[in-house]
Amino acid sequence: MTVKKIIAVIVFVLLAPGVFAERIKDIAEVAGVRPNQLIGYGLVVGLDGTGDQTTQSPFTTQSFNNMLKQFGITLPEGTRMQMKNVAAVMIQAELPAFAKPGQKLDVTVNSVSNAKSLRGGSLLMSELKGIDGNTYAVAQGSLVVGGFGAQGSDGSSITVNIPSVGRIPGGAFVERVVPNNFANGQPIVFNLHHPDFTTSNRVAKAINDMLGPEVAMPMDAVSVRVTAPVNPAHRVDFLALLENIEVQPGDEPARVVINSRTGTIVVGEHVRVSPVAITHGSLTVSISEDYDVSQPNPFGRGETVVTPNSEVDIEEELNPMFKFSPGATLEDIVRSINDVGASPADLMAILEALKQSGALKADLMVI
Structure with missing residues (x-):
């Protein structure tokens, strides 16, 4: 018997317990200090005939008309426009914690209708809003599109990557600060990325060994509460010290x-x-089917017949x-x-x- 090779990719985790120590900043995050998701709607212009087919996406025409009215341009009633160089898009961005007005954000732009490609287009000024409906950033700029497509006159086509999605590096400016409770003088709470009672207890013990007893207290398998200075400047120094303390995480469950x-x-x-x-x-x-032909002797009275011949292995x-x-x-x-x-x-x-x-x-x- 020949031993078959294992085709599956088998990854074996062979970490010896207690060997690797990790910094608190790598295994936990400060409660309340997190990014926020932003979303917006806008128009991309300057496309080379690859925009929305307005007969199938009336909201693109409506959005364009509303924009023209802001500039005092009113089109005659019943005007039909074929704006193949315009596409309606949704815009995504992530607002980092502590982001201040004037800082730049990267944005991702996605076609929401039937535009074939956003390559070469520019996003017009668009608001980016949070879950509360407030505007936190404004985006505008030329798109960088990694995909492209080509089509022949006979209907054949080829597409590489996704041409209907693009990015604008640094394409949005922050306009509003998201409030957080970091400077309100309350205790700092670390939340572990992976809940574990052992790790939570070790984080609290490591902090207390450095700063003194009862400075840190594990609350559950996720959270560790740490008594912190009230002065915001001192809290920054204090947190910079805490996040670099090394802790040996608890062993992962079997x-x-x-x-x-x-x-x-x-x-x-x-x-x-x-x-x-x-x-x-x-x-x-294994079942194989074959057929034999049975013939009578020459000048015999029999008939030629076909007989099945089956083999089972x-x-x-x-x-x-x-x-x-x-x-x-x-x-x-x-x-x-x-x-x-x-x-x-x-x-x-x-x-x-x-x-x-x-x-x-x-x-x-x-x-």
């Missing part, structure tokens, strides 16, 4: 993650298997049974599965069967 689309399997370090025996085999049934791989001893480790699992040989589907089936039998001491996640 977990096996399977990506059924790509065949990727991630096995955590603390995965264990109870005593169990597994067989891995494959039964192959059964082939079974003689893969051995392998056994996991008590407390089998990740290394044992890897060695055993490699020895028996398995395809991606076989590996997933083995892990799922281990979980159902209760032998796999880990969470099994299929994504």
